[in-house]
Amino acid sequence: MSMSDLTPTALITGGSRGIGRTVALTLAAAGYQIYFTYVSRPEAAQQTVADIEAAGGSARAFCLDSGDSEAVSRFFAEEIKGKVHLSVLVNNAGITRDTLVLRMKDEDFDAVINTNLRGAFLFLREAVKIMTRQRAGRIINISSVVGQMGNAGQINYAAAKAGLIGMTKSAAKELGSRSVTVNAVAPGFIETDMTASLAEDVRKAYVSAIPLGRLGSAQDVADAVAFLASDKAAYITGQVIAVNGGLYC
Numbered sequence: 314m315s316m317s318d319l320t321p322t323a324l325i326t327g328g329s330r331g332i333g334r335t336v337a338l339t340l341a342a343a344g345y346q347i348y349f350t351y352v353s354r355p356e357a358a359q360q361t362v363a364d365i366e367a368a369g370g371s372a373r374a375f376c377l378d379s380g381d382s383e384a385v386s387r388f389f390a391e392e393i394k395g396k397v398h399l400s401v402l403v404n405n406a407g408i409t410r411d412t413l414v415l416r417m418k419d420e421d422f423d424a425v426i427n428t429n430l431r432g433a434f435l436f437l438r439e440a441v442k443i444m445t446r447q448r449a450g451r452i453i454n455i456s457s458v459v460g461q462m463g464n465a466g467q468i469n470y471a472a473a474k475a476g477l478i479g480m481t482k483s484a485a486k487e488l489g490s491r492s493v494t495v496n497a498v499a500p501g502f503i504e505t506d507m508t509a510s511l512a513e514d515v516r517k518a519y520v521s522a523i524p525l526g527r528l529g530s531a532q533d534v535a536d537a538v539a540f541l542a543s544d545k546a547a548y549i550t551g552q553v554i555a556v557n558g559g560l561y562c
C-alpha cells in the first residue's frame with residue numbers, strides 16, 4: 314500500500330485552542346485525519362481530540378514547541394515520514410508579546426519571531442521534503458492583518474506576520490513545479506483567547522473601524538483555510554486571503 318492510499322492527513326500547529334482548534338474541527342469534517350500540536354495546555358488539546366472523535370473524525374495531539382528545531386525534526390522522523398499521507402500543513406501556532414518599541418525587550422522580540430516565523434519555517438521545510446516527493450500538497454500559513462498594515466505596540470508580531478507573507482510567496486515560487494501550493498490567510502481581529510484581553514474601549518475602536526461591524530469568528534478563518542486546502546483551490550498559490558471584515562483592503 315502506498316502513502317497516497319492512506320486517509321489524507323492535515324497537520325495543524327497550535328490546534329488546541331482558537332483558530333487552530335476550529336481549523337482542526339473543520340478539516341476533520343472535510344475528511345482529513347488531524348494531527349495537531351500544542352505547547353502548554355494538554356487539557357485543551359485533549360478536548361479538541363475528543364470533540365473531533367465525537368463528530369466521527371480522527372485526531373492526535375502532540376506537545377511540541379514550534380520554534381524548537383530539533384523537536385520538530387524528531388517529530389517528522391518519528392510520526393510523519395513514511396507513516397501518514399501528509400496532504401495539508403497549516404502553520405497556525407502564534408503568540409503575542411505586545412509593547413511599544415521603546416519598551417520592547419530582546420526576549421519579547423525573539424520569542425514572537427521564534428514561534429510565529431521560525432516555527433513556520435521549520436514545519437514548512439520538513440513538510441516540503443515530503444510533499445515535493447508526493448508531487449502534491451497544500452501549505453497554508455496563518456499571517457495577520459497586522460503584517461499587512463502594521464499596528465502600534467506590535468513591532469515583533471507585525472514583523473513575524475509580514476515575514477510569513479514573504480515566506481509564502483517565495484515558497485510558492487519554489488514549489489509550484491511540484492504541484493505544492495503555498496498560501497497565507499490574513500485574519501483581522503478574531504474572537505479568541507488572543508483578543509479576549511483587549512480593553513473594552515480598544516475593542517470598540519477596532520469594531521468601529523471594521524466595515525462589516527464585528528470581530529471575526531474562528532470559523533470565518535477556518536472556512537478560508539478549508540477552501541485553500543480543497544480541490545477548488547488547485548490553481549491558487551502565493552496568495553494572501555484576507556479574512557478581516559474589510560478592515561484593510
Ligand code: NAP
Nearest residue numbers: 327329330331332351352353354378379406407503505507
Ligand atoms: P490562541 O487562541 O492564543 O491559540 C494559540 C494556539 O497556538 C494554541 O493552540 C497554543 O497552544 C498554540 N501555541 C502557542 N505557542 C506555541 C508553540 N510555541 N508551539 C506550538 N503551539 C503553540 O491564538 P489564536 O487567536 O487562535 O491565533 C491563531 C493564529 O492566528 C496565530 O498565529 C495568530 O497570530 C493568528 N491570528 C490571530 C488573530 C486574532 O485576532 N485572534 C488575528 C490574526 C492572526 P496551547 O493551548 O498549548 O497554549
